[in-house]
Amino acid sequence: MQKVKDTLPVYNICTIKGSDHFHDDIMAEPFSLYLQKHPNLHRPHGHSFYHLLLFTKGAGFHTIDFERFPVEVGQVYFMIPGQVHSWEFEGELDGYVVNFSEELFHSFLSDDHYLERFSFLGGVTGENIVTFNESELKEAIQLLSSVVNETQVTRPFTKDKVRLLMLSLFILAGRSENNKNKAGDVLKPGLQLLFRFRRLVNQHYSEYKLPKDYAEMLSITPNHLNTLCSNLLNKSAGEIIRERIVLEAKRQLVNLDASISTIAYSLGFTDNSYFTKFFKKYTNLTPEEFKKSFNGY
Structure with a gap:
């Protein structure tokens, strides 16, 4: 990350993930651990990568592209490269955070624009937030827990397994009752x-x-x-x-x-x-x- 006085920080994935992650294109962690490692990330900043955060505990607010949203358990927000955000959290926070590069899916999907089928990955503030119901949240936690486990080691087909888990999460969000009118009909x-x-x-x-x-x-x-x-x-x-x-x-x-x-x-x-x-x-x-x-x- 290049730091310039009075310039908004824009982080790349290598800066954020540190040396304890094995894969260049993705990092995933429990959010409480992520906060401990990066205590200053609550200040306004941008990313050069995709970023998602699922809340399983906590309160407060997060601001994306100058719009402020309350934190809710079961809420997941998605951000694309270039967006700006900051946090104002209250109390104990937990959940899952995943940062991944634009290149992660390029060699895996024949359609370069496949991710754009999901409106929450379109970079439109307000459309990039999904709130899961109880059963959806349980499934999302299982998927993200598996992503975290897969990214902590290197073994055959790890990256492909991570891609499949992430796509399953996107489909879950796309089918969510909260999001059904925004994503499920994108083939129209x-x-x-x-x-x-x-x-x-x-x-x-x-x-x-x-x-x-x-x-x-x-x-x-x-x-x-x-x-x-x-x-x-x-x-x-x-x-x-x-x-x-x-x-x-x-x-x-x-x-x-x-x-x-x-x-x-x-x-x-x-x-x-x-x-x-x-x-x-x-x-x-x-x-x-x-x-x-x-x-x-």
């Missing part, structure tokens, strides 16, 4: 198209800011795209694009050493004053005010 054409749109926005938000640009990439009309977004998300395509730009602006603004003009340019704004007006319109704060408020985040 409309949802497939929506996921493709979101993926394109994640790739091109700094270049293309109009729905017609994405509609052209998807080989559909702008009206079709807007209708799709409205029916499935109650938002226009333009709102989804603007929300992604604002989120990225927030992520970059918490790096306190970065100048406003540099951030504006990286987001495709050639006029710094227009970026300021854009940001304030959707957050009620100027970029400078948001930077100052970050110390309280």
Whole structure:
């Protein structure tokens, strides 16, 4: 991890897992042990890897991409590379934490976009949290306990066993009553198209800011795209694009050493004053005010 004064830490998996883990692409531990090893991770930080945490004990709050959520027993949250989070926990905490690289499943699955079938792995805050019922929680604990055991040793087919266990957990979360309307129907054409749109926005938000640009990439009309977004998300395509730009602006603004003009340019704004007006319109704060408020985040 590269440390720069007043810059948000972004951890890679090697930094987090330490030398007592045998596998480069994944680490898994009981959460209480993880907290003992990394007492400063409650402060705002980002990851270059996927991260999930299942709570089996505890209270307090966790914040993901500037949205605050209460901790609940049976809750699991999923984060993708690039998201920012912090913790405000209360009392004794336990559960399971798993960090894994983007490459873990690449050679295992023929579909490079398979994980995107699960909406909780789409990087959309609020959709990345699942609360298991009692029977689901019991199964999730069994799966994650097995993942922890497998990652503590090296033996034949360990990584494949871990992949199968993780995919079983994803399917369990996708089938959960709490999440059934978000993940279980992802093979429907409309949802497939929506996921493709979101993926394109994640790739091109700094270049293309109009729905017609994405509609052209998807080989559909702008009206079709807007209708799709409205029916499935109650938002226009333009709102989804603007929300992604604002989120990225927030992520970059918490790096306190970065100048406003540099951030504006990286987001495709050639006029710094227009970026300021854009940001304030959707957050009620100027970029400078948001930077100052970050110390309280």
